[in-house]
Amino acid sequence: MANQGPAYYSPYPTAVYEGIITPPEGKALLLTKVVDEETAMREVARVMLTSENATIFPGPQVLYGYNEEAKKKAKLIKEMSEVLNAKMIPMYDYRPKYPKIDAEVEINPNHPNLTIWHNNIKAAIFIGVHCHYANVALKIVRCETDCYTIAMCGLSGHEDAMATLRDMHSHELEKFIKIAREVKSELKL
Amino acid sequence: MGTHIYKINPEFRDIMPKEIIDLEENATWSDTTDKRGIKELPETKELLEEHSLCAGCPEAAALRYVLAALPKPEDTVIVNSTGCTSLMFPHIALHTVHSLFGNQNAVATGIKRVLDWRFPDIEKDVVVLAGDGATVDIGLDYTLQSFFRQENITTICFDNEVYANTGGQESGATPKGQVFKMAPTGKKFEKVKMWELAVTSGCHYSMNMTASAPKAVAKAVREAIFVARYLGPTFLNIYTPCILEIGLNANEGLREMKEQDKERFAAFKFVSPEAEELLAKLKEEGRL
Structure with a gap:
């Protein structure tokens, strides 16, 4: 059972109540620290390459x-999944699904923990998910699982993710893929 | 808005569930067919995925007819209210808005006005779909006020003559004398003839019917939406009995509706002269 949040409003102790805020422009967030974008990219690549069942969750902004x-990003995300040896599970619909989702093939922002538990995912990238649903999903995942979450956000990032890379457009994705390749060869994977 | 924006990126086709691929490949949209309709139901992908209503529920069937008849589903917003239909809306591949109970026509008004302002060159339809409790009882004020204001929205009432979802309380649409679990002494007043109130309140098109004949439902939905789009408010009252609340089995809903075709839900149709002219023109153009 999750703890009551500090304000006794959210059932989860959200990051913002622990003093964690989104990074400024040009920077990234790694757990509680604001770091350079490249440092965060290297760490994200390392975590994805070394964690069990690393998965990418593409949202509607890149699925369609x-x-x-969006078309360009889709190609890059596919390439990224190959470089990181990551599986992809789509978050194609934000509506709660009844009677229950098929946790094997989809993730839903209203109960993302089900997919993470079912597939034993230890690291995940959220990309192309609209802000408000990313916020909801990341809060739940942060509290209910031991998954290392990475938000690749086109805007200002998400403090509830373990790592936030902000302003991630296709140019930045290309940069990340290049870094991920380097990290992969350093790790001899 | 065209359906091209829903095209799945080829890189993700292999990970998307079948029902989403089907929506792209086998569903009918206004730009993939000239005239959508219930004749396509057996062959195409329906906009309603599997639902969680009771087996044999006439409301589920009626909603399938309504969705199959929408002239422009990709540019339609459905506003609904709390009730059994709420359980189906998460499964619909359309924009739907769940409003507070009874507020649906007020919410639809706002949506329609903003859509007209935001997309002046695109015909956007707003359809209200709610039960008799929300339309004729708690939400009666909002329903009628939207008719008075001549809002360009279509209001469809799934009339099961009871608050079925909450255990069987009487509503304005319950017939006199009807006993329910939460109305043990029977209703003391007559059923409100909402279809007549709709005419008095300014609707250009008003019908009372059952969902026993799919073609008739689809025709009425299509006509009502076109009239609302170009003229003003329209209203459909469709009998979709709650088989559980009136003690019927799953296979008895259709018979109940057919019986009521001749009684409380005997066909009533009002079409204003302007609407008649419009419908004749649309028929000539092959859009009906």
């Missing part, structure tokens, strides 16, 4: 090809 940037 509604503009050129």
Whole structure:
């Protein structure tokens, strides 16, 4: 059973109540520390490459090809999953699903812990998920699982993720893939 | 809005569930067919995924007919209210808004006005879908006020003549004398003839019917949406009995509706002269 949050409002002790806030422009967040973007990218790549059942959760903003940037990002995410040897499970729908989701093939922001528990995921990247649902999902995952969550956000990031890379557009994704390749060869994987 | 924005990126096709791929490949949208309708139900992907209503529930069938008849589903917003239908809305591949109980016509008004302002060049339909408790009882004020204001929305009432979802309380649409679990002495007043109130309140198109004939439901939905789009408010009262509350088995809903076709839900249809003219024109253009 989750603890009551400090304000006794949220059932979870959210990061913001522990003084953790999103990183400023050009920086990234690693657990409680604001660090350089490249440092965070290296650490994220290392965690994804060395954790059990590392998974990428692509959201609707990249699953559907509604503009050129989304199409470009889709290609890069596919490439990223190959570099990181990560599985992909889509978060294609935000509505709660009845009677229950198929945790093997999908993740839902209202009960993301089910997918993480079922697949024993120890590290996960959330990308292309709309802000408010990413916030909900990351809070639940943070409290209910031991999964290392990584938010790759197109805007200002998510403090409830273990690692936040902000302003992640296709150019930054290309940079991350390059770094991930380097880390992979350093780790001799 | 075209359906192209829903196209799944090829990189993710292999990880998307079948029902989502099916929506892209086998569902009908306004740009994939000239005229959607219930004839397509057996062959195409329905916009309603599996639902969690009772076996044999006529409401589930009626909703399938309504969804199959929407002329432009990708540009339609459905506003609903608390009730058994709420259990189906999470399974619909359309924009749906769940409003506070009874507020659905007020919420739909706001949505329709903003859509018209935001997308002046695109025809957007707003359809209210609620039960008789929300439409004729607690939400009666909001329903009628939207008719008075001549809002361009279609209101569909799934009339099961009871608050079924909460255990069987009487509503404004319950017939006189009807006994329910939470109305043990029987209703003291007559059923409100909402379809007549709708006419008095300014609806251009008003119908009372049962969901026993799928084609008739689909035709009424299509006509009502077109009239609401171009003229003003429209109203459909569709009998979808709660088989549990009136003590019927799963296979008896259709018979109950057919029987009521001749009684409380005997066909009533009002079409204003302007609406008649519009429907004739649309028929000529092949849109009906």
